[in-house]
Amino acid sequence: MPSFDSVWLRPDRPARDRRLDRDRIVAVAVELLDSGGHGTLSMRRVAAELGVTAGSLYWYVRTKDELLELALDRVLGEIRADLGEPTGLDWRSAVAALARSHRAMLLRHRWVLQELGSRPNLGPNAFALAETGLRLMSRAGFADAELDAALALVNDHVVGAVLAELAWRDALAGPGPAWNEATADYLRKAVSGHPLLAGRMAASTGADPERESERRFTFALDCLLDGLATRVRSLPAHDDRPEPAA
Amino acid sequence: MPSFDSVWLRPDRPARDRRLDRDRIVAVAVELLDSGGHGTLSMRRVAAELGVTAGSLYWYVRTKDELLELALDRVLGEIRADLGEPTGLDWRSAVAALARSHRAMLLRHRWVLQELGSRPNLGPNAFALAETGLRLMSRAGFADAELDAALALVNDHVVGAVLAELAWRDALAGPGPAWNEATADYLRKAVSGHPLLAGRMAASTGADPERESERRFTFALDCLLDGLATRVRSLPAHDDRPEPAA
DNA sequence: ACCTGAACACCGTTCAAGT
């Protein structure tokens, strides 16, 4: 157990005569991650991109892991926070819009999912995003323990769905140049004992994977919101003042 | 784009006078991953554990990534496949049992989630698991496009929920020795503009995180199954013969 | 205060050479 000493406890150093700051470093890191995933991110490469030596980064950031933490929070800021304010949308539409914005961000930055599971997320944008979600669920009529359970239901599904989507995206792009005869043979044999799976695979070959993903996401979202809706009517309409502290 | 040349296309070499095989290598890899995550898995370490040099592993496995693929499929085999056979359970209970078994595996092997998103999963246990899930959903009354959408809904939620759970597990263990005053200060300030979040955090301090996770998982599962149930009655009861091929 | 340059202890992977 490392002693609890998060990046968020140590603010950026005040500017003086230097050539670096956290902001520029994080920007380069996000760029590298976007361009080629974790494989293309190294301290040496970030430094090179900034015209500097690797060691100098450690003046601003304690470890590579901290840099990833900062990068994660930065892209979390891309999710629509305006949905927290009253928008005139009914709660289902608002929750769906937040989920779609969340999903879009995860698809833009494919490396983010690897980060989400590895540590608690203590950046300001993470907190702001959570509050936005809680606001929507609160307006929907949830409170107390059900408030975060309802939000988690939607958030967790977005994350899980995009994870699966990313894993299969390239493969489902269909018989590209990489699909040789041996691959087809293996797949045939692998599903031979699995009739339902074979049926689904046959039915989905040739389908546009992007549209397919959209369809599934919409189906899932509808299911989730239906499930939530049955639990909502028991509660009176609820405004978004803070709950009394415990 | 690497040409498509999965591990699953190249069977293990026939046994002769050798000291290694895929099985032993994968077993050691899983052990190392379980004990300390990705950080403790290296080709050199696996080799050392087997009394061998790193280079020799490459006789059985093309890359470290392939080794991870094999390790993933191995632990996928720990999920209850017996639920695919008729059990006498109603479909909700059967789906719930599969989801719980899935979740338990992910919690036992915390490194698995990192693998799930990184590539399509072509191992035999992955296919068998998919067929099991499809069987349950088919018995529930789903067919065609809704068959895999329904399964994905449940699977994706399990994955997303465990991801979030693992991220927060240690932190929510509460004010351990690592929680110094600075951390508390930071958290207070960070949630100060977020009343709903502050309320939830206050309400959850001191709660047993394991029980809390269980509660949320159950809530979510109930929601999902309710959502699915409303879509199921329109279809006649359905046996699990293969669908006609396309 | 900020950055360099060199070093340390690791990696994954390749490949001649041994048996």
Added chain:
DNA sequence: ACCTGAACACCGTTCAAGT
């Protein structure tokens, strides 16, 4: 056929020394 041993091209991180 199977494994060794050395090498290559990288890593993250540390730290004296420079400015």
